[in-house]
Amino acid sequence: MSGPTRRPAIPVILLTGYLGAGKTSLLNHLLRHPDARIGVIVNDFGDLNIDAGLVVGQVDEPLSISGGCVCCLTDDSELEDALVAMTNPKLRLDAIIVEASGFAEPLTLARMITRMGHHRFHLGGVIDVVDATMYFDTIDTSSLPPLRFAATTLVLVNKLDQVPAVDRENTVEAVRARVHERNPRVIVIGTHHARLDPTLIFDPGEGEQDPRRSGSDDGDNPIQPELPIRELLRQAYAEAAADELGDDEADAESLPHRHAQSVTVTGSGPVDPDAVMDFVEDLPPGVYRVKGTVLAAVGSRRRSFDVQAVGPNVYVAEAPRPVPKTPSLSAGNGDRPDADSVLVAIGEDFDTEAAEATLTAALNSDAAGGLDVAASGSDRSERLLHHVRLHT
Structure with a gap:
């Protein structure tokens, strides 16, 4: 269970x-x-x-x-x-x-x-x-x-x-x-x-x-509506950003504007747990954090896990719900295919193609015939489970 x-x-x-x-x-x-x-x-x-x-x-x-x-x-x-x-x-x-x-x-x-x-x-x-x-x-x-x-x-x-x-x-x-x-x-x-x-x-x-946080808390404590100040904040945010530049706006144009890069990869079937942990435990240069949910074979069963990593800090927990449907990665395709696993890598100036290739192989190993689920069992998922136990 x-x-x-x-x-x-x-x-x-x-x-x-x-x-x-x-x-x-x-x-x-x-x-x-x-x-x-x-x-x-x-x-x-x-x-x-x-x-x-x-x-x-x-x-x-x-x-x-x-x-x-x-x-x-x-x-x-x-x-x-x-x-x-x-x-x-x-x-x-x-x-x-x-x-x-x-x-x-x-x-x-x-x-x-x-x-x-x-x-x-x-x-x-x-x-x-x-x-x-x-x-x-x-x-x-x-x-x-x-x-x-x-x-x-x-x-x-x-x-x-x-x-x-x-x-x-x-x-x-x-x-x-x-x-x-x-x-x-x-x-x-x-x-x-x-x-x-x-x-x-x-x-x-x-x-x-997140629908897991919407509605009410166990049906007894309805979530409070948004405060009116929120709308004012939305307007103030843009104004404050412009005001911060002030007279230095022209000079600031020569400064780096920090926009995060991201890569989203989906997978079908159980992932290769060792390959996933290899990635999140030693993030590639420029990748700051990874988040998502993966389906893994644990013994004779399949279980979903939430995975988060920031620098050397790795967090894994039993997923409270199945992996959601995710937008297709194909440009211009509005379909929303089912995915068993989803991981997103976020960072600054990293090799997005290499990260995508590594995660694609890790999340689709079974679908490609590269992972024998029956033979892998809980041994290959032990690193995932170890991180779950660290926070229990």
Whole structure:
């Protein structure tokens, strides 16, 4: 018998960086996205000034962790209670962002999130914001890079608009080389005003559209209707994006505009579990995260699993429902064929053709006669099941 039906786990994204690097700008930028529903947990260290109106417009209120640096609390139950509260399906959140002070230890915090999850939430990445104008003044380059980069999955080299155009590429490359001394798997990209495509780190609007979170919570607690401020936010989002450029708009045109790339692959029949795990446990260069659902042979049965991966962080859970129908990958074809498995790879400047070929082979191995389901059994699915047990 398959495992119990669970609500989808919500990604928890850790936001770190020194004072003034641009954490506030990034968080407010994400909160202004017209389709995003984001829960925010902040500490009271005083280094963040988020737009509380935006938070209130999307969830009931921001939850605050007192006591300074959250990973230094003697009792971490307050953080866990806040995270659990935000998994309430009535909120229909797409993601939860935990703002850690500039002095927080992301590695400790990341381990706490993983330990607390229990399939209610999972670590969705660790973002470190770096001030491009100050980085080499605040870091001792004669020693090893900061330990926090060991847990970081994405580094934003922010404020590039304040760096001379001829020096921008070299600045990003220098930070990348420095970060990779500690962790070569970190993706490093340059931004201005901390403007980042939200789809790189989470799925805006998925919480609202997912039928598993619609209607009511077990029939007793109907979901509250959208607040009127939401429509104002949709208009304000576009206006704020234009205002941020101000008089520097012409110069900003020479800066990179970060748009995430993605590849969607479907499959029929049981996947090759080892090939899937080979991909998600060691993402190709430029691939930041992978999400989807796969059908796998476990013993004599076939079971579906939700699969998420962000950098080195892999999350697998028993799928609460069958894989949905997905749009055809053929251009101009409006058909919606049945799919047993669907995986989406999302990232920055990665080899989309190679990723698509690898995932296609992994998701269609049985259909192509490459996988003997009867002989594979639970041995080949053991890596999938191992990740399920890690969060139980």
